Amino acid sequence: MSKKILLVSNGFYPENSPRSFRATELAKELVRQGNQVTVVTHPRQGVETFCQQHGIKFKSLGNLTWAEPTIKGSGVVRLFWRIIVRMSLLLFEYPKIQLVFLVKKALKNETGYDALISIAVPYPIHWGVARIWSKKIAKVWIADCGDPYMGQENDTFKPAFYFKWVEKWFCKKADYLTVPTEKSINGYYPEFHSKIKVIPQGFRFEDVQLFTGEKDNSKIVFGYAGMFIPGRRDPSEFLEFINTVESDKPFEFHIYTTTPQFVQPYIKNNGRVILKELVPRDKLLFELSKMDFMVNFENVGNTQTPSKLIDYLIIEKPVLSIKYGDLNKQAVHQFLKADYTQKMLLPDRELYRIENVASKFTALIP
Structure with a gap:
């Protein structure tokens, strides 16, 4: 009815x-x-x-017409505006x-x-x-x-x-x-x-176009799409490690994020960490579907589940889950050798x- x-x-x-x-x-x-x-x-x-x-x-x-405070200036002035922006949100949910x-x-x-x-x-x-x-x-x-x-x-x-x-x-x-x-x-x-x-969260799977061409096997490509939170959903430990780890094959970590400031310090001449431009979701899923595996940076606690995991389910790629402060280096090594035995267990797609x-x-x- x-x-x-x-x-x-x-x-x-x-x-x-x-x-x-x-x-x-x-x-x-x-x-x-x-x-x-x-x-x-x-x-x-x-x-x-x-x-x-x-x-x-x-x-x-x-x-929405109420002016949104923005961080500006440098030094003490920048710190002042950071406090204003944060306090406006926390104390008043402004704007x-x-x-x-x-x-x-x-x-x-x-x-x-x-x-x-x-x-x-x-x-x-x-x-x-x-x-x-x-x-x-x-x-x-x-x-x-x-x-x-x-x-x-x-x-x-x-x-x-x-x-x-x-x-x-x-x-x-x-x-x-x-x-x-x-x-x-x-x-x-x-x-x-x-x-x-x-x-x-729900999506119409039939609307998602995935890559069906032949993959370039000369290198390993893996990706992440989402925001970062220092001390929580924090990429620093992982990025530092993959910049120094030895690998049988060259590899690239492609990152799509609204918080690039937490990635930029780890972009080196070795080309392993690559910041990508933000793209619409349909194009993003197509690009991610070309890759070998995905990376998940774990939240603190268990009341919040990253929505990106649903996208990873849709494209059916193995997921390497990273916990800040407890990096599983063995799992990283295995993923770089296409051994996904320690992949993250994800729910049934039908849900x-x-x-x-x-x-x-x-x-x-x-």
Whole structure:
């Protein structure tokens, strides 16, 4: 039976981010399964045409207009602006806090839906829904969460303590909280665990074009796509090692990242560490599919699971998992000899088929 679904998200096509992929793929598949889907998001270039092509109704969330503080200058001045940027985020969730007001305004005239699905991060998306939420808007509110907020383990600093009450406030109002893995549940307050449903990230595998040509076997090529976090998802130990390790074959480590500053000190004349330009996800997967294996830099704790592992599953490449502070040099040596016996164990690919993911969402709708 067709459902009328309202989806609210900060990230959506054509933005290149995990939460944008989450919202975009889900909206497309919900329509394919016969539902009426309205997406409330920012009016980015091309988004209206995209929605028309896929049978999605688009409504504007408006633009984020509050000025974002930036790091500038050098020396003491640069340090000052680093503190300002960090404190703005930690103490006030600035400038994303503007989403609370944008979401409330965008939803004030919305009524009669079977379900409202709000997608975070950032969490002010959920807070905006909570400000205006009533059963007049929809029969059920599903708050879809990526990484935990107060329970996150991989940022250098946690949000200010008073956001604990903000998180509990919106969790009380939501009918369901959806998280990507079972381990994610521990990142949320125990009193809300009964509301939590595990729904992984989803993609339509048939849309992914992979490399089918003949591989160049004269060298070993491996890759990583994602951000780095010093002291946590930290590449320094691994990069230092591969710059000095002996290998029977020449090799190249290709890195696609939004945090190149943690890679640049390790780029040497030997050509082993190569920074690549950021590319759209479809092109990225095609490029990664040419490689011999992938690298994963482990998070601290287990409540956050890197979304890139799903991409590695789709391209069906062995994964070398690196833990900062405990580098398994033997495993690195083995991978460089095409011995993947210590490869990371990944879940069943079928869990991430968008058809199955969308069905898990609709199963929550009365």
